[in-house]
Amino acid sequence: MAAVATGRWLRFRCKLCLTLTGQPAGPYGQAPSCRFYSGSATIPKVEGTNVTGIEEVVIPKKKTWDKVAVLQALASTVNRDATAAPYAFQDDPFLIPTSSVESRSFLLAKKSGENAAKFIINSHPKYFQKDIAEPHIPCLMPEYFEPQIEDISEAALRERIELKKVKASVDMFDQLLQAGTAISLETSNSLLDLLCYYGDKEPSTDYHFQQSEKSEELEEATEENNKKSEKTDHQFGVTWRTKNNAERIFALMPEKNSHSYCTMIRGMVKHRAPARALNLYTELLNNRLHADVYTFNALIEARALSVSEKLEDKWNNILELLKQMAAQKVKPNLQTFNTILKWLRRFHVFGKLPALQTFREMKAIGIEPSLATYHYIIQLFYHQENPSKGSSLIIYDIMNELTGQKFSPKDPDDDMFFQSAMKACSFLRDLELAYQVHGLLNTGDNWKFIGPDHRRNFYYSKFFSLVCLMEQIDVTLKWYKDLIPSVFFPRSQTLIDLLQALDVANRLEVIPQIWKDSKEYGHTFHNVLKEEILMLMARDKHSPELQVAFADCAADIKSTYESQDGRQTAPEWPANSLNYVAVLFLRAGRTQEAWEMLGLFKKHNKIPGNELLNEFMDSAKASNSPAQAIEIVKLASAFSLPICEGLTQRVMADFAINQEQKEALENLTSLTSDSDSDSDSDINEGK
Amino acid sequence: MAAPVCCQGLGSRVLSWSQELLCSWCTLHTSAVCAKNRAARVRVGKGDKLVTYEEAHVPHYIAHRKGWLSRHTGNLDGENHAAEPTVEDVFLGKFMLGTFPRCPADQLILNRRANQLEICALVLRQLPAHKFHFLVGYSETLLSHFYKCPGPHLDKSPSLIF
Numbered sequence: 001m002a003a004v005a006t007g008r009w010l011r012f013r014c015k016l017c018l019t020l021t022g023q024p025a026g027p028y029g030q031a032p033s034c035r036f037y038s039g040s041a042t043i044p045k046v047e048g049t050n051v052t053g054i055e056e057v058v059i060p061k062k063k064t065w066d067k068v069a070v071l072q073a074l075a076s077t078v079n080r081d082a083t084a085a086p087y088a089f090q091d092d093p094f095l096i097p098t099s100s101v102e103s104r105s106f107l108l109a110k111k112s113g114e115n116a117a118k119f120i121i122n123s124h125p126k127y128f129q130k131d132i133a134e135p136h137i138p139c140l141m142p143e144y145f146e147p148q149i150e151d152i153s154e155a156a157l158r159e160r161i162e163l164k165k166v167k168a169s170v171d172m173f174d175q176l177l178q179a180g181t182a183i184s185l186e187t188s189n190s191l192l193d194l195l196c197y198y199g200d201k202e203p204s205t206d207y208h209f210q211q212s213e214k215s216e217e218l219e220e221a222t223e224e225n226n227k228k229s230e231k232t233d234h235q236f237g238v239t240w241r242t243k244n245n246a247e248r249i250f251a252l253m254p255e256k257n258s259h260s261y262c263t264m265i266r267g268m269v270k271h272r273a274p275a276r277a278l279n280l281y282t283e284l285l286n287n288r289l290h291a292d293v294y295t296f297n298a299l300i301e302a303r304a305l306s307v308s309e310k311l312e313d314k315w316n317n318i319l320e321l322l323k324q325m326a327a328q329k330v331k332p333n334l335q336t337f338n339t340i341l342k343w344l345r346r347f348h349v350f351g352k353l354p355a356l357q358t359f360r361e362m363k364a365i366g367i368e369p370s371l372a373t374y375h376y377i378i379q380l381f382y383h384q385e386n387p388s389k390g391s392s393l394i395i396y397d398i399m400n401e402l403t404g405q406k407f408s409p410k411d412p413d414d415d416m417f418f419q420s421a422m423k424a425c426s427f428l429r430d431l432e433l434a435y436q437v438h439g440l441l442n443t444g445d446n447w448k449f450i451g452p453d454h455r456r457n458f459y460y461s462k463f464f465s466l467v468c469l470m471e472q473i474d475v476t477l478k479w480y481k482d483l484i485p486s487v488f489f490p491r492s493q494t495l496i497d498l499l500q501a502l503d504v505a506n507r508l509e510v511i512p513q514i515w516k517d518s519k520e521y522g523h524t525f526h527n528v529l530k531e532e533i534l535m536l537m538a539r540d541k542h543s544p545e546l547q548v549a550f551a552d553c554a555a556d557i558k559s560t561y562e563s564q565d566g567r568q569t570a571p572e573w574p575a576n577s578l579n580y581v582a583v584l585f586l587r588a589g590r591t592q593e594a595w596e597m598l599g600l601f602k603k604h605n606k607i608p609g610n611e612l613l614n615e616f617m618d619s620a621k622a623s624n625s626p627a628q629a630i631e632i633v634k635l636a637s638a639f640s641l642p643i644c645e646g647l648t649q650r651v652m653a654d655f656a657i658n659q660e661q662k663e664a665l666e667n668l669t670s671l672t673s674d675s676d677s678d679s680d681s682d683i684n685e686g687k
Numbered sequence: 688m689a690a691p692v693c694c695q696g697l698g699s700r701v702l703s704w705s706q707e708l709l710c711s712w713c714t715l716h717t718s719a720v721c722a723k724n725r726a727a728r729v730r731v732g733k734g735d736k737l738v739t740y741e742e743a744h745v746p747h748y749i750a751h752r753k754g755w756l757s758r759h760t761g762n763l764d765g766e767n768h769a770a771e772p773t774v775e776d777v778f779l780g781k782f783m784l785g786t787f788p789r790c791p792a793d794q795l796i797l798n799r800r801a802n803q804l805e806i807c808a809l810v811l812r813q814l815p816a817h818k819f820h821f822l823v824g825y826s827e828t829l830l831s832h833f834y835k836c837p838g839p840h841l842d843k844s845p846s847l848i849f
Contacts, residue, residue: 090823090843095816102816109817113824121832133802133835140835 082482099522100489104453152179154187161190166202169194170245177252188249189259195246196267258289265291266298274302296325297335304343311347315354318343334370337362338411341376348383355380371449372411374398375420382424395424399436406444415451419459426462431470434463460488468497473505489521492529499532509546511537512553524560527574533557534580541587551588554581558597575606582612586619594619595628598635608635610643617647621654629654630661739793759799772799775834779806786826789813804834807842819843 066072085096088107097103121128125142133140145163149156152175160169169191176183250256250264261284268277281299284291291299303317318340325332340358344351355377362369381392399421407414418441425434441447450456460483467479480498484490490498495518502510515533523529534557537550558581561573578601585594594616601608613636620628629651636644648665729742744753757776761769780795787810796807814822823841831837 090819090841092843094812095819095843097816105817106820109820110824113821113826114828116821117825117828117832120829128832131835137835137837140832140837142832 080486082486084486086486098485098489098520100453100457102522103489152176154181154183157183157191158187161187161194164194164198166194166198170249173249185253185255185257188253189257189263192246192250192260192263192267195249196263196270199267199271256287258284258291261287261289262291262295265295265302269298269302269305272305274305277302278306290328291330293325293330293333293336296321296330296332297339300336300339301343304339304346311350315347315350332365332367334362334367334373334410337367338370338372338376338413341373341380342413345376345380345383348380351380370410370414371407371417372413374402375413375417378417378420378424382420382427395421395428395433399433399440402440403436404443405440407446407449409449415449415455418450419455422459422462426466429466429470431466434466438463457488457491461491461494464490464494465497468494468501473501473507476501477510484517485521490518492518492523492526495523495529496532499536503536508536508542509549512549515553515556519556519560525564527577530557530560531574531577531580534577534584538580538583544588547584547588551584551590554584555590555593557581573600573604573606575609578604578606579609579612582608583615586615591619591623595631598631602635602638607639607641610641613641613643613647617650626651626661630665633665741794754796756794757797759797772797779830782826782830783808786822787814802836803840804830804836805840805842810843 085091086103088110089096089103095106097106121142122145125144128142131141149159152172154176157169157172157176160172173183173191246264246267250260253260261280265277265280265284268274268280277299281291281295299321300318303321304314306314322332325336337358341355344355344358347354359369359373359377362373378395378398381394418437421437422434425431425437441450450459464479464483468476471479476498495514499511499514502508502514511533518524518526518529534554537553541547542550557577561577578597582594582597585591585597598608598616613632616632617629620626620632633644633647633651636647651665652662727746729736729738741753741756749755757772759772760766761772776795776797779797783791783795783806787808790810790813792809792811798805798807810819823843827841
């Protein structure tokens with residue numbers, strides 16, 4: 001079929017070039033000017049004959065390609081490089097961040113640099129006027145923040161409203177009223193919009209940096225990540241003063257339409273004055289005006305915010321609002337259902353059934369649920385972390401429905417979904433589900449919904465902890481290489497989880513590598529982590545090469561302790577760590593350093609463990625030096641350890657010591673036994 | 688051009704005489720002599736002078752042992768705006784020297800691709816890292832607004848100094 005089609009096409013082309021060159025001969029006659037090889041010479045040239053089997057050639061519709069389509073196609077062939085730092089940072093070892101705190105501070109520094117540049121550009125616009133860009137790039141020109149129109153007129157008022165200058169526009173409005181000019185309804189409405197949006201305050205200049213978390217209860221994170229405090233509604237307080245400018249202007253307006261009422265209601269709800277909003281709504285109804293869907297969303301929120309009612313009453317009120325909405329023929333949108341679900345979370349157990357009803361209603365109307373919807377549902381069903389009550393299986397249904405879908409942002413809370421989903425997975429200890437969630441994250445553009453830094457860190461910490469817990473060690477190590485440090489910086493708890501996984505799988509030889517990595521991620525001075533590492537290394541005896549590696553690692557850790565001591569006035573070197581380090585030195589054959597460790601015991605006033613002393617005795621025997629053995633006994637007696645007796649006996653039995661040493665030993669033992677008996681008698685007396 | 692020189696040498700009487708004779712009066716601006724065999728060369732001293740690779744090689748080694756500091760298509764046949772990138776280069780050099788105090792270790796390397804500008808600078812680690820990021824963000828935004836091109840991209844390679 002294709003050959004026929006090409007044949008026809010070739011014939012067509014033949015005709016064309018023959019006409020161009022002016023030769024009147026038939027298509028297959030003289031064709032020296034046709035440069036292509038006509039392989040269809042056998043096809044009959046009469047068009048009229050119906051050759052069976054020829055289908056109609058359907059010319060496909062012309063595709064319009066995006067301007068960056070080629071770039072997007074190329075980009076899809078490249079995966080994330082697991083060894084590189086995120087693109088936002090300069091690619092240099094000095095400038096790549098090594099912990100999450102640093103990465104946040106670097107990104108903030110870069111952003112503040114850009115803001116400083118913008119500030120300079122906007123304060124001296126005359127130096128940046130030269131426009132050499134062809135075509136004109138408007139975003140690279142300086143912006144004007146000062147109002148240009150100086151006289152008192154409605155145009156000036158509109159300009160100030162556009163420039164978002166709250167106080168200036170209110171002043172202009174008052175001046176206009178005093179001058180007696182009538183202000184049109186649209187301008188008054190837009191002024192009301194401005195006032196209600198900003199709550200009668202100026203828009204703050206560092207709005208972007210200080211966007212506080214909304215009234216969500218956030219996860220209690222571990223020590224490095226507890227930046228956010230738990231905020232509830234009531235902490236915001238009422239920021240809507242009565243008789244503020246918005247209400248005053250509202251009262252002064254000669255005519256109000258539904259837009260004015262709606263704006264006022266939404267402003268009141270945004271700034272936490274729900275009762276007044278409900279009053280205004282009744283006024284709206286009395287004036288026989290209609291509210292739009294956004295106002296109804298705000299009213300639902302107002303109903304849910306009112307503190308004094310019981311839960312069932314609240315729910316009934318909300319249902320009544322919905323009925324009024326249907327009566328006014330206002331179609332609900334996604335925000336309506338999301339608002340209902342958001343406030344149903346407060347109802348805890350009572351809210352489960354209404355939540356499912358709401359969700360089904362949403363599906364029935366045909367509104368596509370967004371990620372925020374699922375987030376609220378997950379939070380509602382998995383709120384209490386109490387496994388004895390039996391957990392619901394709704395998350396499996398949710399994930400089955402969501403697999404493979406690509407989302408676009410529709411709700412401000414969309415980026416909370418992955419965090420709560422992973423939290424539920426780790427609560428349920430289900431690795432397959434976690435992989436499903438992670439797969440959803442990597443579908444299409446869904447990675448954009450991972451949220452800001454701390455949420456991403458939380459998600460990946462939980463994910464990796466789950467992997468450490470449940471997955472085989474090789475796969476875990478692969479994930480470790482993949483995720484750390486290019487995606488997130490591990491907290492110490494994550495590293496401890498990884499160490500425990502290594503312990504379970506008996507792969508302790510990876511530990512020196514983990515210690516090296518932890519130093520890079522800023523955990524050098526983290527005592528719990530260091531103790532865990534030392535404990536795992538020192539617990540059992542291993543092969544000689546491994547012991548050497550462990551001893552190097554221990555020496556490294558020791559040096560970090562020492563540099564820590566140098567910094568702080570009160571050196572804290574835990575007794576366990578001293579024990580472990582000494583043991584590791586001994587086992588690797590670094591006896592000189594091990595003896596130095598014993599000296600450190602005295603210096604820091606910590607007591608060496610019994611096994612440690614036994615090991616020292618063993619090594620002294622191996623090196624066959626009685627002087628060392630006596631040193632050990634002296635040390636034990638200095639600490640008044642009960643093991644001193646046993647040690648002395650051992651020394652006497654195993655070593656060849658001369659007379660004075662024997663006497664010294666006996667003195668020591670008598671001293672200790674005296675003190676022992678004294679202390680015993682004291683204790684007895686005390687009892 | 689020789690005539691006025693002679694006039695300058697002679698007395699004023701001769702000057703006025705030549706004014707009547709000549710119709711045009713071209714002025715001559717003289718400056719200090721810049722000999723070509725002393726251009727861009729660091730003179731050899733006792734051997735304690737630290738020089739960079741750039742400074743150590745004289746201009747006739749360009750394209751043999753040295754590269755170019757600024758690459759743009761303005762000097763190709765048929766292209767316009769040959770001089771503007773040069774002026775911009777001087778400005779950018781001074782700008783980077785001022786914005787990153789004590790940091791630039793060597794001359795800047797500037798690449799222009801389409802309408803984008805890439806600045807590669809070798810800097811010393813004199814500033815803490817977050818200050819570097821601040822200054823990088825600041826200079827990128829400021830230069831993109833100044834030259835109306837979408838992304839002066841700064842590539843830095845901080846280096847140690849011996």
